[in-house]
Amino acid sequence: MIENFNEWWETLDGLLKTLYCIAFPSTMLLIIQTLLSLFGMHDGGMGHDFSDTSGLDLDISADVPDAGSHDLDIHHSIDGGDPGDFASMHLFTLQTVVTFLTVFSWSSIVLVGSDVPAAISLLIGAVLGVATMVMVAKIVQLSMRLTENGTVNLKNAIGETATVYVPCPPKNKGMGKVTITLQGQLMELGAFNSGDEMLATGTQVTVTDVRGDDVIVEKEQ
Numbered sequence: 001m002i003e004n005f006n007e008w009w010e011t012l013d014g015l016l017k018t019l020y021c022i023a024f025p026s027t028m029l030l031i032i033q034t035l036l037s038l039f040g041m042h043d044g045g046m047g048h049d050f051s052d053t054s055g056l057d058l059d060i061s062a063d064v065p066d067a068g069s070h071d072l073d074i075h076h077s078i079d080g081g082d083p084g085d086f087a088s089m090h091l092f093t094l095q096t097v098v099t100f101l102t103v104f105s106w107s108s109i110v111l112v113g114s115d116v117p118a119a120i121s122l123l124i125g126a127v128l129g130v131a132t133m134v135m136v137a138k139i140v141q142l143s144m145r146l147t148e149n150g151t152v153n154l155k156n157a158i159g160e161t162a163t164v165y166v167p168c169p170p171k172n173k174g175m176g177k178v179t180i181t182l183q184g185q186l187m188e189l190g191a192f193n194s195g196d197e198m199l200a201t202g203t204q205v206t207v208t209d210v211r212g213d214d215v216i217v218e219k220e221q
Contacts, residue, residue, distance in 0.1 A: 015112065158210065164205060170193055
């Protein structure tokens with residue numbers, strides 16, 4: 001089998017050998033990336049996304065929260081609510097580059113093997129590779145947007161009306177619970193009373209601030 005491979009390899013010209021050297025490893029990387037994605041291990045278990053390459057993104061449009069603010073809110077930076085957050089695609093990532101190399105190399109190999117002139121084969125292969133690369137980047141962009149849009153951002157609760165579910169003790173006396181409809185979802189949240197009187201079950205309150213996964217409320221005027 002090895003002898004047959006060696007004989008086949010020797011029949012190839014320099015261009016085809018180069019293209020195959022690109023095609024085989026890039027295809028293997030693409031298969032590995034796909035398998036990692038399917039089995040939920042795309043981030044490598046360490047919070048690092050192997051589909052991305054630091055410093056190669058076309059643009060970074062996510063807002064960076066003010067380091068001096070009292071409460072650092074990750075969801076605020078890219079909660080999907082601002083169209084500008086996803087105005088640009090992350091075009092140059094490991095995932096898109098591997099896709100480009102795979103499509104470019106195999107397309108060129110097929111065209112060269114069909115006796116298409118080498119220059120035209122490489123040009124068509126490059127065009128197909130770039131088109132696929134952009135398509136993959138767009139798919140990733142849309143999937144990120146859908147994921148972020150489905151993430152509840154508690155900051156959106158500020159100013160909204162909630163109903164006391166478990167009585168909220170006076171200020172600094174403990175925590176109660178409220179129910180609130182947020183981003184189309186009925187939620188039950190821990191609530192701290194900012195006033196000096198007990199808030200009984202059924203009392204209408206206004207959310208004034210967020211503390212971690214809980215909210216701070218006051219009785220509606």
